[in-house]
Amino acid sequence: MSLNEYLILSTIIFSIGLIGVIRRKNLLMLFFATEIMLNAVNIGLVAISKFHGDLTGQMFAFFIVAVAASEVAIGLGLLILLFKRKNNINLDSIQSMKG
């Protein structure tokens, strides 16, 4: 297996996540799509780390995992707050300014 296969896989998974971010209006699904994108980047980083013989990629993947975990904690807290206020989790319900 060469680096290119892993990078192509990473690109495909990243595109799936991007499609999700663009077309979903359910905020929970939007969070799922963000997780997919973060994971796709992790695959790319670890593949480059292996094929260049350098540990930096794995370090960055490790910190991305930490960022993703804290993003979920804060994001779900905000989502629960939003649900208590608006009573749904539709993305369009956040928009309160008309312009």
Add this chain to the structure above:
Amino acid sequence: MFEIVAFYLFAFLTIGMFSLTVFTNNVLYALCSLAAGMIFISSFFFLLNADFLGVVQIVVYTGAVMALYAFGMMFFDSMAEIKEKVSNPRLAFVLSGMVALIIVIMFAAPIIGENAQTGLYPIHPEYGNVQDIGLVLFTKYLIPFEVAAVMLLVAMIGGIILAGKKMDVCYSEMTESEIEAYEKSLETPKDTK
């Protein structure tokens, strides 16, 4: 041979699971397929000799993040239908164009990376992956590691404060009539719906 078979098997499984996550309308299916996809992704880490990250992937994503989502979903009416119409086709067009551009850049990135600096922290095969990562993490990346720890603490406190508001009433310890009286007292002053 084994590596190629494993790579393509897990690649198709991962892509299938993540497509299911993105295209399904049922939040529960999306959650389950996302958890499955996370486990399949850890297999790539094992294939790439990154054992530590593979274990971290399983423990953090399928253990912590998915459990957090599952608990968070209890607070929502997550089975409710959400109307997903695209009201602005021009915006969708511009965004799709940007996605195409990003994909081109991602495919072109290895060409630029050919002459990138290598061997900053070389892998020592005789140490094993976990020890190797530990050596680099606790020497060269010690300050980012500490900052990440503080960030996780801040996220934990933030999550507790954001989600924990108005949780001082416990429905399970009240009788039916008390709950009805409490809900009426909530509904009368504000109408947020």
